[in-house]
Amino acid sequence: MTQDIRVQNAELCEVKAIHENIVTEVTQRMPNQTHVQxxxxxxxxxxxxxxxxxxxxxxxxxxxxxxxxxxxxxxxxxxxxxxxxxxxxxxxxxxxxxxxxxxxxxxxxxxxxxxxxxxxxxx
Amino acid sequence: MTQDIRVQNAELCEVKAIHENIVTEVTQRMPNQTHVQxxxxxxxxxxxxxxxxxxxxxxxxxxxxxxxxxxxxxxxxxxxxxxxxxxxxxxxxxxxxxxxxxxxxxxxxxxxxxxxxxxxxxx
DNA sequence: TTATCATATGATCATGTGTTAATATATAAT
DNA sequence: ATTATATATTAACACATGATCATATGATAA
Missing domain, CATH: 1.10.10.10 (Winged helix-like DNA-binding domain superfamily/Winged helix DNA-binding domain)
Structure with a gap:
């Protein structure tokens, strides 16, 4: 699931992540957007x-x-x-x-x- | 000194403090403006x-x-x-x-x- | 009721802010 | 040298924000 989101982002974004493992790991630890807001x-x-x-x-x-x-x-x-x-x-x-x-x-x-x-x- | 500032403010301001004692006391405990900024x-x-x-x-x-x-x-x-x-x-x-x-x-x-x-x- | 006082609200205006597209820089690879 | 890649920078624009003035509200006093 998390993997899918990252791939999707890579498509929308002009940049693709260099360090996939870091991105994946941090993604899991991020609070949801409502909380951040x-x-x-x-x-x-x-x-x-x-x-x-x-x-x-x-x-x-x-x-x-x-x-x-x-x-x-x-x-x-x-x-x-x-x-x-x-x-x-x-x-x-x-x-x-x-x-x-x-x-x-x-x-x-x-x-x-x-x-x-x-x-x-x-x- | 603090008293003077308050009086000065009261002149510049259209409102005069109702509870002078509170204003005086809080004034003393306020951090300086640089810190607030x-x-x-x-x-x-x-x-x-x-x-x-x-x-x-x-x-x-x-x-x-x-x-x-x-x-x-x-x-x-x-x-x-x-x-x-x-x-x-x-x-x-x-x-x-x-x-x-x-x-x-x-x-x-x-x-x-x-x-x-x-x-x-x-x- | 009318007047007065303390606070709230609405409109306006100048300024600040975040995003974007386009471009520049800096490093590495060919 | 040329190209590609990662990031920084610049200018422009739409939008948000804070202060102010004028005015409204709400409560007390006369």
């Missing part, structure tokens, strides 16, 4: 300075939109748009208290990702 | 399906461009472009063997980031 989508959310700052802030404390604006010196609209993206990705959750919306991280995975990334940076 | 740049590189697939493949084995093309069914040019970005970000390294270029991960941080991310996805 979800994962890259997750990383993409982290891949913007504004969003990353917001996430870092929220990893320290629950905050309202207003406070995030003041903290990061950003326009309310910009913050709101980014928070919406984070909400869509289920990375942050929110609760309302009167007129104020409080945002916080949905789980600790985010914190761990931030830390792991930071380790890479500061080596 | 580097980190978001790193995540951005991971935030593309093609690059992420390549990275995953390389986390399993050193591979040449040709093999990556066959494995992921991508045009040689597309792979080469993405490998260049990964090279620029110092995430992958390469060695030449005759006409063939072999790519591999520069260090194990990448592997760890992939794993940490995957944990988040598959919960």
């Amino acid at each position: 979800s994962l890259s989508a997750l990383f993409k959310v982290f891949g913007d300075g504004t969003r990353l700052s917001i996430l870092w802030a929220l990893s320290e404390s629950e905050m309202c939109v207003c406070d995030i604006c003041a903290l990061l010196n950003l326009k309310q609209s910009a913050v709101s748009h980014q928070l919406n993206k984070l909400k869509m990705s289920r990375i942050v959750k929110h609760r309302r208290d009167g007129k104020v919306m409080f945002y916080s991280l949905t789980d600790d995975h985010v914190r761990k990702l931030l830390e792991t990334g930071m380790e890479h940076i500061s080596e | 580097s980190l978001s740049a790193l995540f951005k590189v991971f935030g593309d399906g093609t690059r992420l697939s390549i990275l995953w493949a390389l986390s399993e084995s050193e591979m040449c461009v040709c093999d990556i093309c066959a494995l992921l069914n991508l045009k040689q040019s597309a792979v080469s472009h993405q490998l260049n970005k990964l090279k620029m970000s110092r995430i992958v390294k390469h060695r030449r063997d005759g006409k063939v270029m072999f790519y591999s991960l520069t260090d194990d941080h990448v592997r760890k980031l992939l794993e940490t991310g995957m944990e988040h996805i598959s919960e």
Whole structure:
């Protein structure tokens, strides 16, 4: 089966694999495309300075939109748009208290990702 | 000092912080902007399906461009472009063997980031 | 109700990004 | 030298993205 896919690729592609054994082996260990897509989508959310700052802030404390604006010196609209993206990705959750919306991280995975990334940076 | 920055932000911003104590506290715990920028740049590189697939493949084995093309069914040019970005970000390294270029991960941080991310996805 | 405050949303615009085709380079083989 | 092979590079294009402005919503206060 895996063999068939590789052969098929070789036809579609202008290049044919040189090291068939490696390709075959790695093919078997690759996660399925859905997983790769979800994962890259997750990383993409982290891949913007504004969003990353917001996430870092929220990893320290629950905050309202207003406070995030003041903290990061950003326009309310910009913050709101980014928070919406984070909400869509289920990375942050929110609760309302009167007129104020409080945002916080949905789980600790985010914190761990931030830390792991930071380790890479500061080596 | 931190206080001054906050006040300054409040002036530039159309919104004034509601919870001053939170803003002050989080401000002190925020990493500097350079770090945030580097980190978001790193995540951005991971935030593309093609690059992420390549990275995953390389986390399993050193591979040449040709093999990556066959494995992921991508045009040689597309792979080469993405490998260049990964090279620029110092995430992958390469060695030449005759006409063939072999790519591999520069260090194990990448592997760890992939794993940490995957944990988040598959919960 | 009306006014005000905190936040959300929609449209627009400039900029960034990934893919492709065409071409260039670099190495090896004939 | 010529040819073939593996990879890199350049330019072009379609598309996505983030910030901004204007405006809408939703909740409280007067």
